[in-house]
Amino acid sequence: xxxxxxxxxxxxxxxxxxxxxxxxxxxxxxxxxxxxxxxxxxxxxxxxxxxxxxxxxxxxxxxxxxxxxxxxxxxxxxxxxxxxxxxxxxxxxxxxxxxxxxxxxxxxxxxxxxxxxxxxxxxxxxxxxxxxxxxxxxxxxxxxxxxxxxxxxxxxxxxxxxxxxxxxxxxxxxxxxxxxxxxxxxxxxxxxxxxxxxxxxxxxxxxxxxxxxxxxxxxxxxxxxxxxxxxxxxxxxxxxxxxxxxxxxxxxxxxxxxxxxxxxxxxxxxxxxxxxxxxxxxxxxxxxxxxxxxxxxxxxxxxxxxxx
Numbered sequence: 001x002x003x004x005x006x007x008x009x010x011x012x013x014x015x016x017x018x019x020x021x022x023x024x025x026x027x028x029x030x031x032x033x034x035x036x037x038x039x040x041x042x043x044x045x046x047x048x049x050x051x052x053x054x055x056x057x058x059x060x061x062x063x064x065x066x067x068x069x070x071x072x073x074x075x076x077x078x079x080x081x082x083x084x085x086x087x088x089x090x091x092x093x094x095x096x097x098x099x100x101x102x103x104x105x106x107x108x109x110x111x112x113x114x115x116x117x118x119x120x121x122x123x124x125x126x127x128x129x130x131x132x133x134x135x136x137x138x139x140x141x142x143x144x145x146x147x148x149x150x151x152x153x154x155x156x157x158x159x160x161x162x163x164x165x166x167x168x169x170x171x172x173x174x175x176x177x178x179x180x181x182x183x184x185x186x187x188x189x190x191x192x193x194x195x196x197x198x199x200x201x202x203x204x205x206x207x208x209x210x211x212x213x214x215x216x217x218x219x220x221x222x223x224x225x226x227x228x229x230x231x232x233x234x235x236x237x238x239x240x241x242x243x244x245x246x247x248x249x250x251x252x253x254x255x256x257x258x259x260x261x262x263x264x265x266x267x268x269x270x271x272x273x274x275x276x277x278x279x280x281x282x283x284x285x286x287x288x289x290x291x292x293x294x295x296x297x298x299x300x301x302x303x304x305x306x307x308x
Contacts (some may be wrong), residue, residue: 031123031218032108034116036087038095042113045069045095054118056148062117063155066110071100071286072160072244074237078112078301079294083230085223087112099288100245102227102237106158108141108219114155120147121155123227126198126212130161140225141210145170154185154198160244162200162251162262163209180249180264203266241278241302245286252285254278256302261287275299275306 043049046065052058076083076093083105085091090109093099101109107123114121126141143156152170158164165178172187182201189195194214199206229235236242243254249264259281262268275283279295282288290298 004060004087019244031110032115032121033087033219034112034114036091037109037112037116038091039113039116041095042091042109043209045098052117054114056153056167058117059114059119059146059148059153059155059247062110062113063157063164066106066113066157067165067288068245068247070094070106070109070157071288072102072158072242073100073286073288073289074102074240075099075290075294075298076101077230077237081296084221085226085227100243100286101158102229102242103142103156103158104222107144107156108222109220110155110157111144114144114146121145121216122216123211123222124214125217125221126210128161128210129208130210138228139212140223140229141212142225143210143212144174146216159209160242160253161209162202163198165246168198171277175273241298243282243286243288254281254286256305275303278302 032301039051040049044135046062046069048061048065052061076099083102084109085104087108090101090105090112094101094105094109100106111121111123122145124143124145125139126143127137127139128141131139142158143154146153146155146167153167154164154170155167164183165181168174168176168178168185170184171185173185175184176182184199184201184206186197186199187194188197188211195211196214197211198209201207229237232238241254241256245252251262253260253262257273257275257278258267259271259273261270275300278299279290282298283289
């Protein structure tokens with residue numbers, strides 16, 4: 001028995017009154033708000049239909065179709081608009097208005113769809129290594145672990161830089177070819193006890209894509225990270241036009257006015273666009289239709305970036 005320091009009275013070992021009722025344990029399915037998703041419209045956007053069961057075939061089909069149909073892009077920021085991450089807003093933007101998004105938008109929309117289809121999933125964050133200078137970066141990329149009959153798979157439709165085409169078995173030393181794109185996952189010990197490294201094979205060598213710890217996060221965490229990336233003055237998302245799309249064996253990327261095409265057979269090309277071509281390429285290559293005012297704003301922002 002303790003003592004109340006202010007009044008000198010004994011403090012009971014347990015507080016009086018009825019015992020508190022424990023809060024119910026949260027499961028993965030409480031987090032991802034699949035019920036708020038217009039599933040039929042989402043599947044139609046992907047070119048799929050029906051109510052597929054939570055199998056590996058379904059996960060693979062949804063992953064590949066999502067990646068091909070919904071481009072990676074940061075146009076919202078260049079247009080001076082907010083980037084909400086709630087499922088109704090994501091559905092309205094990427095499904096009904098046929099726009100794209102960046103990693104948090106993409107993988108939260110995928111998470112809601114997988115939740116609605118009956119999958120169990122956990123979200124991670126990753127440190128992007130591609131294009132870096134070797135110094136550690138903050139863990140700001142989003143990816144998912146999805147369980148199918150108890151077996152874990154990685155899913156990520158929001159990397160925008162040559163990552164997964166379809167789910168990857170979450171196992172040390174897993175090396176696969178996904179439609180000709182070669183990937184490898186290894187467990188490493190650079191930062192934590194369970195740090196993983198995803199690599200992609202390009203040319204004649206492996207290149208590091210991102211590393212991550214298998215420690216789950218919540219959508220609320222993504223909201224904090226997204227706020228940083230969309231508001232910090234040094235965030236690359238605020239100072240470049242970035243668009244990417246993977247369709248089968250071809251990857252397209254637009255960086256301001258530089259259009260890159262990469263194919264699994266090793267061929268490709270890089271072309272510099274005239275500023276007035278940007279809106280046309282967004283529509284014809286990335287399936288992003290801007291109205292006249294949006295196109296004017298995007299072209300003006302890209303001009304600013306090129307003149308800086």
